[in-house]
Amino acid sequence: MNDILDEAYDRLHGTGPEWGDELSNHGPMAAEVLVRRGHADLVPRWLDAYITRLDALPAPTERITEANWRSALSDFGRVGDWVGYFKDQLREHPWREVPAVWWPRLLPGIVAGATHGVIRVSHALRTLLAGDESPAALTELAHGLAWWAARSTGVPGFTAPAGSLGSHEALEAIQRIPSQQGQVAVRFGQLGTEFTGSLAALRPAADPEDARARLTDLVTAATLKYLTHGHGSPVLLVHMATAPNAVLNAFPALPRELWAPSLGAAWAASAALVATYAPPVGAPRESLPVAPDVADPSVEVLGRAAANGDEHVIKFADTAVEVYARTGDHDVLAAALRVGLLLGG
Structure with missing residues (x-):
């Protein structure tokens, strides 16, 4: 399965993190979910269809260094430079050292790419933590960090938690x-x-x-x-x-x-x-889907998401089944089904 994911990464690393009018490239993240959730066989064909919409990775323009990186932060025109920088960092240091240094630098800009920067980094880290430390997996981490850096955007009015609410x-x-x-x-x-x-x-x-x-x-x-x-x-x-x-x-x-x-x-x-x-008032519960009444509803929900093929459906189902494993709450699986319904599945 690592071979399938690494091949997907290699195919995607010539593409940019965004395409069209600032739309996000979800290819590596969705591929990681499909492989990890037992649908690796679907990845090559899914990627054949998905990759046709993507734009090429912008060419590098100027080398980023420890001395000048701040001036390149939030500059999407330099995303190719950021990819080169992080590839170098991951060649020169053990991979765990790179996010240890860069996570706190990038955290204030967590909204980067409508939060896709941090999401892509996390999916890459999950691959590495699972034992795939191949060149393709390391390069994927470089691409995720680069996107986060190039689109770094903070939350307006940010303040640290200081209250009493859960x-x-x-x-x-x-x-x-x-x-x-x-x-x-x-x-x-x-x-x-x-x-x-x-x-x-x-x-x-x-x-x-x-x-x-x-x-x-x-x-x-x-x-x-x-x-x-x-x-x-x-x-x-x-x-x-x-x-x-x-x-x-x-x-x-x-x-x-x-x-x-x-x-x-x-x-x-x-x-x-x-x-x-989010609208102020939610839809009434009786109008919404319910979790499948089957022996293993998580498997059913993931299978429906894989069959749907929409990248957002796949990624949300991944989150929902993790929550279900912790809580046993069937409504989180129903939420995953709702994503599929709202996005055409």
């Missing part, structure tokens, strides 16, 4: 922006003092293990929220769950002292998506 309660208390219309930048531009107060309302983590527990709860809450509120923006609201889950899955590759600040950043990204895209 993850579920804090997510439910998020105030919506005055007008949920327009592109991401327009909506994020409306995030003001009320939103900052919502961010501060989350209880801070007492220690790294508490940060992991709190982030785990946030992933559960956000996955469930998609079931009732996902129609507000079927694509973008996927990431209110997959982005914090990406951060959670990256924890085993990161120093423990980075876990608490990672909770704060992931919380801010998820909360910002709720504030700007």
Whole structure:
């Protein structure tokens, strides 16, 4: 299965992280999920269809160094330079050392690529943590870090958690922006003092293990929220769950002292998506799908996602089955089915 994934990575590494009008390249992330979830046989044909829409990776223009990297941050025109920089770093250092240095540098810009930067990094780390340390897997980590750096974007009004609410309660208390219309930048531009107060309302983590527990709860809450509120923006609201889950899955590759600040950043990204895209009132539960009544509903949900073929459906199902394994809550699987229904499956 590693060979199938590595071949997919190799095919995709000539393509850029975005295509068309700033649309995201989900190819490596979806391929990783399909392989890890037992559908490796579908990857070559899925990729044959998907790769035709992608643009080439922009050519490098100027070498990035430890002395000048700050001037290249948030400059998407230099994404090719960033790929070269991180490939060099991963050749020169053990792979765990590179995210240990760069995660805290990139964390303030967690919204990069509508959170796809951190998500792609996490999927690459999951491959490496599973034992595939091939050149293709290392290059995939370089591409993910490069995208995050080149699109580095912070959450407006960010403040660290300082309140008393748990993850579920804090997510439910998020105030919506005055007008949920327009592109991401327009909506994020409306995030003001009320939103900052919502961010501060989350209880801070007492220690790294508490940060992991709190982030785990946030992933559960956000996955469930998609079931009732996902129609507000079927694509973008996927990431209110997959982005914090990406951060959670990256924890085993990161120093423990980075876990608490990672909770704060992931919380801010998820909360910002709720504030700007989730409708104030959810759909009634009786109008929504239910989890399959089968012996192993996780396998059924993953199979439906693989058959659907939409990259967002595949990635959300991956998150949902992780939450289900921890909680046994069938509604998280129903949320995965709703993604498929909303996105044409």
